[in-house]
Amino acid sequence: MKICIIGASGHYGYVLKSLSKGMKISGIAPGSAGENIGVLRNDMKKMGLLAKEYSDYRKMLDIEKPDIVVVNTFFSNNGKILKYLLERKINAFVEKPIAASLEELNEIKNLYEKVKEEMFFTAMFGLRYKAHFLTAKLLIDSGKIGEIRLINTQKSYKLGTRPDFYKRRDTYTGTILWVGIHAIDWINWFSKKKFLKIYATHSRIANKNHGELESTALCHFTLEDEVFASLSIDYLRPSSAPTHDDDRIRIAGTKGVMEVINGRVYLISDEGPVEPDLVEEKQIFTDFIAQITGKGPCMVTPQDSILATEIALLARESADTEKIIELKEGDDE
Amino acid sequence: MKICIIGASGHYGYVLKSLSKGMKISGIAPGSAGENIGVLRNDMKKMGLLAKEYSDYRKMLDIEKPDIVVVNTFFSNNGKILKYLLERKINAFVEKPIAASLEELNEIKNLYEKVKEEMFFTAMFGLRYKAHFLTAKLLIDSGKIGEIRLINTQKSYKLGTRPDFYKRRDTYTGTILWVGIHAIDWINWFSKKKFLKIYATHSRIANKNHGELESTALCHFTLEDEVFASLSIDYLRPSSAPTHDDDRIRIAGTKGVMEVINGRVYLISDEGPVEPDLVEEKQIFTDFIAQITGKGPCMVTPQDSILATEIALLARESADTEKIIELKEGDDE
Structure with missing residues (x-):
């Protein structure tokens, strides 16, 4: 091959x-x-x-x-x-x-x-394959927290010194598109709900000489069934932090709350708080190859890749124009 | 007295x-x-x-x-x-x-x-006086994280069975006003920045027969200097959880990130991650009495009480009308 x-x-x-x-x-x-x-x-x-x-x-x-x-x-x-x-x-x-x-x-x-x-094509949403996210997905799909009602996500990165192409919108695309898109993919992946409304803001202040790169952003999504999802994005993680990123997701449902934080999964359901054992990490490229070679479907589909990009583009537009964006019926894949 | x-x-x-x-x-x-x-x-x-x-x-x-x-x-x-x-x-x-x-x-x-x-009057923003919030406030005011750029707050409560007056807007006021207002007060207290724009959503779905009570809400605030603040509110904390509430605040600044979670404070600054010792808890009513008796200013002022209520009322209006609300110059105290 x-x-x-x-x-x-x-x-x-x-x-x-x-x-x-x-x-x-x-x-x-x-x-x-x-x-x-x-x-x-x-x-x-x-x-x-x-x-x-x-x-x-x-x-x-x-x-x-x-x-x-x-x-x-x-x-x-x-x-x-x-x-x-x-x-x-x-x-x-x-x-x-x-x-x-x-x-x-x-x-x-x-x-x-x-x-x-x-x-076949797929976007590099490799974070889904981390042990903690795979474990979280299994818990959600098994109904442990009931119906999803509220989702809070976070992407926080160290900025360091980025290559020059990060400093221009026309080469970098934007922080919602480069960083936030992962969490948009999680929201889609976990909830399976349509995005109906998008509101976002972003700022370049305190980007440490990174030109047009947005150092902070906040997105607010309304999904089907009045499910709300927040997304906080920043490049403010101190260089002294133990890991490059501080990825989080918290999902509150009708029967419990589950969250991923510090690479661990926490669940509080009717049976009380537990920290479930993590399943094994997988690799997105291996999954992609499985699809290409007919050995099984890739977890990240072309439709997922299109959807997350579309929502991220609309969120950037919302932040640029300072307007709420409503998705027309049928916009969503 | x-x-x-x-x-x-x-x-x-x-x-x-x-x-x-x-x-x-x-x-x-x-x-x-x-x-x-x-x-x-x-x-x-x-x-x-x-x-x-x-x-x-x-x-x-x-x-x-x-x-x-x-x-x-x-x-x-x-x-x-x-x-x-x-x-x-x-x-x-x-x-x-x-x-x-x-x-x-x-x-x-x-x-x-x-x-x-x-x-003199003051609103019962007693949560400010908890050891973890007082400690967090001292850290922020001492400049440990530099300039505040992004704030994420959370209020999550057990619902249980509430009295009947919670079930009607005209007696309860709303979940943003009753629960969310605390975090609005934190945002004001920690950042000292003016609120410029408000966007919020709320939902009554899954409120377990609590009539008009909103079980979930999400608020998105734009403060001065392009500082953004999120507020996630829910009544979905399972009854089996170890505490009634799951109050959180995370503040990302130009020099570090501080957060309050599980009644503890975590700080990552240039000097690396630390968990600072907590200062002693105080009591809001004692502070109120100090003001009345001329022994010192109450930390929660009438202006703070008015401001948090105003922002919460506007957030409820935003959620009801599905519109972004801009504060006119001078609206803010």
């Missing part, structure tokens, strides 16, 4: 750590003008891997004819490359957000509709 | 546990038609206290001429009684919200403006 990697600005690491027998990275190429893929080359070298390097990914695809393309260039360009792959019916493992505008997302939706029997 | 208590539907317990030498509860009376004050009578009896009972609080005030009146009747009537006390320049320790409508709050503001040199 031949893999090509376009770009080195996202989570190509998901691929490197899940390479197995019969898979080969045959080519790598930048996906954007000025993108340096040296970090990918070095990471591969450490693993004893060598791939042909191309300066033009189109040429690489023509020559290598890969089974799978991994797309993780400057965030605003991933959608353009995904479209290119959809047009050529090449399986794509693509960094989120999968589009940088609603127009682009619509084009991707329409293209995918035409080729969906012939190719 | 003579105290009269009107109503027994709120936190008169703050008074009972802080009674000291020279204070006497001389009279008690219901504040609303149909209000049973037997629970107050019994609690006083257990302490060996006996007060004259009146059926009409106006008559009680005329006869007893108290120095302080404690107001905690059905939530929608506290404002009416506070107005009555303001007109008579009697010090009032009053349950929150201090008004059930913006019109009533304006009347209270105007009345207070005229008598502020002659009387």
Whole structure:
């Protein structure tokens, strides 16, 4: 199975750590003008891997004819490359957000509709596969907390010093799209409810010379059945913190409350508070390969990838325009 | 010092546990038609206290001429009684919200403006005096986390079976006003920033036969300087949980993150993560008495009480009308 990697600005690491027998990275190429893929080359070298390097990914695809393309260039360009792959019916493992505008997302939706029997793609929502999130999902699906009524999510990252392309909206897309989108995916994944209304705010203040990068954001979603979901996003996690991220989700239901915090799961149901044992971590790229090879469905579907991107784009629009955005019936996948 | 208590539907317990030498509860009376004050009578009896009972609080005030009146009747009537006390320049320790409508709050503001040199009142924001919140406040004020950029708050209560007056908006006021208002007060207290925009949603679904009581709510505030604050409110805490409430606040600043959770305080600043020792708990009624007797300012001011009520009323309006509410310049105290 031949893999090509376009770009080195996202989570190509998901691929490197899940390479197995019969898979080969045959080519790598930048996906954007000025993108340096040296970090990918070095990471591969450490693993004893060598791939042909191309300066033009189109040429690489023509020559290598890969089974799978991994797309993780400057965030605003991933959608353009995904479209290119959809047009050529090449399986794509693509960094989120999968589009940088609603127009682009619509084009991707329409293209995918035409080729969906012939190719597969998924966004890199790898966080779902962490042991704590998988455990939480099992608890929710088993009905432990009854009907979901309220969801609170958090994404908090260390900022550090980011590459220059983070500093411009037209290469970075925005903090709701790059960081917040994970929690939007969790809300969709856990609740299975339609998003009906979106309100969001974001701010660039205190972004430590990161140009247009938003250092804080807050989103407020109304889902079907008057279920509400909050999403707090920030790059304010101190460098001295024990982990890079502080991901959280708390779900309050009619029969209990479950939360994920510090990589652990806590449940309070009728039977009292418990900390359930965690199930085993999985790998998104392995799951993606299972789908491609007909061995089982990938947990993150193209529909999930489209939906989370759409909601994140609308949340960014809400924050930019300072307006509540209502989803028209049928907007939602 | 003579105290009269009107109503027994709120936190008169703050008074009972802080009674000291020279204070006497001389009279008690219901504040609303149909209000049973037997629970107050019994609690006083257990302490060996006996007060004259009146059926009409106006008559009680005329006869007893108290120095302080404690107001905690059905939530929608506290404002009416506070107005009555303001007109008579009697010090009032009053349950929150201090008004059930913006019109009533304006009347209270105007009345207070005229008598502020002659009387004092405060809302029962007793949670501020808990050891963990006092500790958190000291940390924030000492600049440990730098400039505040983002605030996340949570109020989660067990529902149990509430008295009938909780089941009607016209006696209960609403969950944002009764429960959420505490966190609005925290946001004001910690940040000292003006509220500029308010967006909120609330739902009565899953309120277990509690009529109009909202079981969930979510508020999204924009403060000055693009500081955002979230507030998640629910009555979904399972009866099996170790405590009645699950109060939380997380504040992310330019130099660190501080949070209060499970009655503990956690701080991550440049110096790494620490769990600071808690300062001693205080009592709001003792603080109120200090103000009345000229021994020091009460931490919860009339202005704070008015502000939190105003913001909570506007948040309820936002949730009812599904609109963003912008505060006009000068609306804020």
